[in-house]
Amino acid sequence: xxxxxxxxxxxxxxxxxxxxxxxxxxxxxxxAADGVEALKxxxxxxxxxxxxxxxxxxxxxxxxxxxxxxxxxxKFTPLLMLTTESSADKKQQGKSAGATGWIVKPFNPEQLxxxxxxxxx
Amino acid sequence: MPESAxxxxxxxxxxxxxxxxxxxxxxGEQYGLNIxxxxxxxxxxxxxxxxxxPRYIKGVINLRGTIVPILDLRLRFDLPAEPYSKExxxxxxxxxxxxxxxxxxxxxxxxxxxxxxxRDEQVVCTPEFGxxxxxxxxxxxxxEGDEMVMLLDIASLLxxxxxxxGVTGG
Amino acid sequence: MSIDMAQFHQxxxxxxxxxxxxxxxxxxxxxxxxxxxEEINAIFRxxxxxxxxxxxxxxxxxxxxxxxxxxxxxxxxxxxRQVAADAIEVLLQSVDVLRDMLTAxxxxxxxxxxxxxxxxxxxxxxxxxxxxxxxxVADPVKQASAVVPEVQPVGWKIVxxxxxxLMRTGxxxxxxxxxxxxxxxxxxxxxxxxxPAFEEFEPEDSYLSWDxxxxxxxxxxxxxxxxxxxxxxxxxxxxxxxxEGYDPAAAVEPPAASDQAExxxxxxxxxxxxxxxxxxxxxxxxxxxxxRRKTPAAAAGGSxxxxxxxxxxDALINMVGELVITQSMLGMLGEDFHISRVxxxxxGLTQLERHTRELQxxxxxxxxxxxxxxxxxxxxxxxxxxxxxxxxxxxxxxxENTEVDKTVIEKIGDPLVHLVRNSLDHGIEKPEERLAxxxxxxGIVRLSASHRGGNIVIxxxxxxRGLPRDKIxxxxxxxxxxxxxxxxxxxxxxxxxxxxxFSTAEQVSDxxxxxxxxxxxxxxxxxxxxxxxxxSTPGKGSAIIIxxxxxxxxxxxxxxxIGKETYIVPLVSIVESIQxxxxxxxxxxxxxxxxxxxEEYLPVVRMHExxxxxxHDAKRLTDGIxxxxxxxxxxxxxxxxxxxxxxxxxxxxxxxxxxxxxxxxGATILGDGSVALILDIPGLMRLAKQGGARxxxxxxxxx
Numbered sequence: 001x002x003x004x005x006x007x008x009x010x011x012x013x014x015x016x017x018x019x020x021x022x023x024x025x026x027x028x029x030x031x032a033a034d035g036v037e038a039l040k041x042x043x044x045x046x047x048x049x050x051x052x053x054x055x056x057x058x059x060x061x062x063x064x065x066x067x068x069x070x071x072x073x074x075k076f077t078p079l080l081m082l083t084t085e086s087s088a089d090k091k092q093q094g095k096s097a098g099a100t101g102w103i104v105k106p107f108n109p110e111q112l113x114x115x116x117x118x119x120x121x
Numbered sequence: 122m123p124e125s126a127x128x129x130x131x132x133x134x135x136x137x138x139x140x141x142x143x144x145x146x147x148x149g150e151q152y153g154l155n156i157x158x159x160x161x162x163x164x165x166x167x168x169x170x171x172x173x174x175p176r177y178i179k180g181v182i183n184l185r186g187t188i189v190p191i192l193d194l195r196l197r198f199d200l201p202a203e204p205y206s207k208e209x210x211x212x213x214x215x216x217x218x219x220x221x222x223x224x225x226x227x228x229x230x231x232x233x234x235x236x237x238x239x240r241d242e243q244v245v246c247t248p249e250f251g252x253x254x255x256x257x258x259x260x261x262x263x264x265e266g267d268e269m270v271m272l273l274d275i276a277s278l279l280x281x282x283x284x285x286x287g288v289t290g291g
Numbered sequence: 292m293s294i295d296m297a298q299f300h301q302x303x304x305x306x307x308x309x310x311x312x313x314x315x316x317x318x319x320x321x322x323x324x325x326x327x328x329e330e331i332n333a334i335f336r337x338x339x340x341x342x343x344x345x346x347x348x349x350x351x352x353x354x355x356x357x358x359x360x361x362x363x364x365x366x367x368x369x370x371x372r373q374v375a376a377d378a379i380e381v382l383l384q385s386v387d388v389l390r391d392m393l394t395a396x397x398x399x400x401x402x403x404x405x406x407x408x409x410x411x412x413x414x415x416x417x418x419x420x421x422x423x424x425x426x427x428v429a430d431p432v433k434q435a436s437a438v439v440p441e442v443q444p445v446g447w448k449i450v451x452x453x454x455x456x457l458m459r460t461g462x463x464x465x466x467x468x469x470x471x472x473x474x475x476x477x478x479x480x481x482x483x484x485x486x487p488a489f490e491e492f493e494p495e496d497s498y499l500s501w502d503x504x505x506x507x508x509x510x511x512x513x514x515x516x517x518x519x520x521x522x523x524x525x526x527x528x529x530x531x532x533x534x535e536g537y538d539p540a541a542a543v544e545p546p547a548a549s550d551q552a553e554x555x556x557x558x559x560x561x562x563x564x565x566x567x568x569x570x571x572x573x574x575x576x577x578x579x580x581x582x583r584r585k586t587p588a589a590a591a592g593g594s595x596x597x598x599x600x601x602x603x604x605d606a607l608i609n610m611v612g613e614l615v616i617t618q619s620m621l622g623m624l625g626e627d628f629h630i631s632r633v634x635x636x637x638x639g640l641t642q643l644e645r646h647t648r649e650l651q652x653x654x655x656x657x658x659x660x661x662x663x664x665x666x667x668x669x670x671x672x673x674x675x676x677x678x679x680x681x682x683x684x685x686x687x688x689x690x691e692n693t694e695v696d697k698t699v700i701e702k703i704g705d706p707l708v709h710l711v712r713n714s715l716d717h718g719i720e721k722p723e724e725r726l727a728x729x730x731x732x733x734g735i736v737r738l739s740a741s742h743r744g745g746n747i748v749i750x751x752x753x754x755x756r757g758l759p760r761d762k763i764x765x766x767x768x769x770x771x772x773x774x775x776x777x778x779x780x781x782x783x784x785x786x787x788x789x790x791x792x793f794s795t796a797e798q799v800s801d802x803x804x805x806x807x808x809x810x811x812x813x814x815x816x817x818x819x820x821x822x823x824x825x826x827s828t829p830g831k832g833s834a835i836i837i838x839x840x841x842x843x844x845x846x847x848x849x850x851x852x853i854g855k856e857t858y859i860v861p862l863v864s865i866v867e868s869i870q871x872x873x874x875x876x877x878x879x880x881x882x883x884x885x886x887x888x889x890e891e892y893l894p895v896v897r898m899h900e901x902x903x904x905x906x907h908d909a910k911r912l913t914d915g916i917x918x919x920x921x922x923x924x925x926x927x928x929x930x931x932x933x934x935x936x937x938x939x940x941x942x943x944x945x946x947x948x949x950x951x952x953x954x955x956x957g958a959t960i961l962g963d964g965s966v967a968l969i970l971d972i973p974g975l976m977r978l979a980k981q982g983g984a985r986x987x988x989x990x991x992x993x994x
Binding site: 224 | 856901902903904943944945947948949950952953954955958960964965966967968978
């Protein structure tokens with residue numbers, strides 16, 4: 001059974017790119033445009049990995065991570081943040097909220113796939 | 122397409138050395154229309170009149186959702202008008218006008234005759250012989266047996282701006 | 292494996308342009324004193340998205356430029372920088388430059404390099420003012436120790452002691468160790484000493500630690516990278532394993548501390564000087580004049596697309612489903628039909644009619660776009676123009692959610708711009724004048740849209756000086772449009788400004804008086820099937836009222852009959868229909884037949900004469916019906932035989948195969964398959980004025 005990934009980003013073009021890349025590699029991808037949508041999805045099903053942007057309306061990535069960690073089925077799920085290189089404190093905040101790690105933007109599809117493969121192996 | 126036309130097409134097949142023309146009858150004369158420009162042939166049906174249009178524009182019809190004007194060739198060429206009969210036919214043609222726009226119009230003729238093939242070198246230029254039809258609407262003449270067929274320039278028939286219209290006082 | 296990124300570009304561009312709009316309106320609404328964090332955040336997010344996306348999709352110039360904007364905005368939202376008017380202005384101009392860059396990236400052109408550089412410098416200048424060094428924090432991870440012994444290690448010893456909670460971060464020690472093992476041969480020694488007794492054992496905690504030895508001379512940074520995510524969640528040490536006979540005393544001094552990561556803003560080389568402020572203003576102005584803001588669907592050279600709410604699509608799919616069911620039910624009825632089933636057939640047909648109608652309405656809904664797409668350019672326009680004109684003007688908009696057909700949106704933009712510019716230029720007075728007149732210094736322009744009786748009504752109201760009635764009359768007399776002693780109502784006079792070439796502005800400012808003119812505006816609006824009117828009160832203000840049909844493709848029509856012919860009158864043009872009485876009729880010298888309607892003398896138009904219909908029924912005016920219609924500010928009564936039903940008709944082009952006919956705007960296909968012509972009221976009135984029908988051959992030929 002294919003691993004499932006929840007991709008959260010308010011930018012449709014980024015979501016499309018991430019989704020397309022991961023689906024092409026055989027993963028099952030679910031998309032959400034912000035933290036609120038993502039949380040809704042997470043409450044009804046579990047995934048093997050969550051990749052989320054940080055800056056989003058309605059609920060940002062760090063709050064999402066915090067909320068996800070509070071769900072029983074997401075206690076140990078890898079949660080990755082998409083950050084820019086100059087936001088060291090965001091990484092810290094993310095970690096305090098329970099993030100597993102991060103992927104630095106801008107990234108290309110190969111980088112994304114490599115990271116995902118590592119985390120899901 | 123009337124049956125005869127279909128048969129002719131089958132017999133002739135792909136005659137690469139000539140152009141096929143649909144011939145029709147108008148006031149006793151035979152006229153030819155380039156078959157590539159013929160869209161379809163219909164019987165005469167009720168048209169919707171267009172106010173203040175030239176005499177020879179009978180009106181418009183609904184051709185599968187498109188509005189197509191119907192032009193009476195007899196009136197267009199100032200030939201005596203005749204009442205329509207069950208042979209009266211409307212030939213819908215399509216060509217590019219002077220501006221390059223593709224347009225369709227329906228031509229009312231007395232009857233459809235046949236399909237002929239003519240090679241370019243068989244077409245003779247029209248001399249000024251006081252024919253019924255103005256020479257700017259004729260491409261040329263072709264002999265078919267002992268008949269003469271006048272090949273119509275369809276694009277020229279699309280030019281509707283120059284109309285002879287009489288005005289009554291208001 | 293390589294993935295072609297170009298397929299995501301279109302969405303990225305659409306999104307980015309929307310983001311630019313968000314930034315612009317956010318910046319325009321921002322008050323230096325009272326900006327709230329959420330407002331700034333929204334602008335920041337838009338910039339952030341554009342930066343991220345452009346970097347990902349390879350538009351590095353856009354990414355670099357946006358990065359500086361983002362930095363500035365980040366400082367503002369964190370409170371590290373005050374929201375000052377100067378910064379807002381620079382950001383607004385940067386949005387313009389960014390728009391150009393994105394357009395160039397999308398269409399394959401190139402942006403004005405000099406301008407980009409100049410704006411970039413501006414941004415940096417603002418950043419440098421009260422520059423905070425907060426954002427130059429060197430990334431701790433990147434500040435990996437620079438100790439590079441001259442002698443390379445042959446391997447590494449790694450002590451990895453996860454803190455108890457490590458697994459709760461979603462990290463898995465096993466995964467990390469596996470990853471390490473991909474670098475080379477690794478020996479693993481697991482330390483179980485911390486494992487508690489079974490009763491105290493917390494299954495979600497991590498008690499194990501490892502001594503790992505990597506037998507591979509890799510770069511230390513590679514090891515650091517693997518442990519990067521968990522460095523705060525574990526005790527971690529990496530020690531090089533030196534080759535046999537290595538002498539630590541011979542190790543080289545570590546190189547000088549690497550440069551602190553440069554403040555981001557100074558990454559670029561020194562750029563050219565900023566051009567003087569006026570020049571920049573003019574550039575902006577020039578671009579405001581040129582129609583730089585296209586509606587979403589009019590992307591230059593790109594494919595035309597429309598964003599549709601997914602619910603609309605869902606509703607459509609449901610409806611098509613129902614239609615298919617009804618159709619198949621009718622199909623079944625049709626096979627083996629027996630007269631006893633005629634009731635079922637009738638029901639089925641009623642259902643079919645209902646579903647088709649719902650489907651039609653739904654599809655029309657899809658092409659409906661909120662008029663905000665057209666209105667969105669105005670805050671910026673008013674903002675820029677009022678500074679240019681040295682006037683204080685406030686724009687109030689309402690009804691931006693009013694939905695209009697996509698085709699209408701595209702064509703209403705230019706006329707609206709022209710009208711708003713007029714209001715600002717000629718309508719609203721300079722602050723001193725306003726104060727002297729006892730008005731508040733700031734003029735108000737109200738732009739509103741609403742649905743009223745099946746039409747869109749757009750109004751532009753200002754509280755300015757109103758239309759100069761006497762000047763207009765004078766000009767019209769000069770031009771010979773009217774005679775000085777013509778008895779004209781105020782309304783008639785105001786209507787004169789729609790005549791071609793008419794402009795009473797004393798200085799034809801390049802803002803509005805370019806002779807593009809109100810006549811063109813009216814023509815554009817008429818072409819949309821709409822109407823435009825002006826109201827004015829001297830000293831108090833003016834109002835322009837535009838009525839437009841909801842869609843260009845479909846029309847609400849009143850069918851009328853003259854003799855055997857039917858025509859469609861657009862409902863939007865009909866005032867009322869009446870049966871005339873003798874008492875209402877009279878003949879006015881020089882104006883022909885007229886009838887009175889509420890104290891107005893309106894001309895009678897005998898349709899059968901104008902259209903040359905010979906076998907009409909009503910011979911006397913009192914036998915027929917008079918349909919009072921309005922077009923281009925004038926009214927008249929159409930004399931017809933009968934009124935038939937009202938219906939929605941689909942407009943078909945007459946010109947596609949035929950040509951433009953005066954008095955006719957198009958055609959439609961009625962339920963019986965026959966064609967009916969749709970009247971063009973202004974054209975009809977012109978035709979009637981010119982007098983009479985043209986001769987036609989007798990109609991006897993029709994079979």
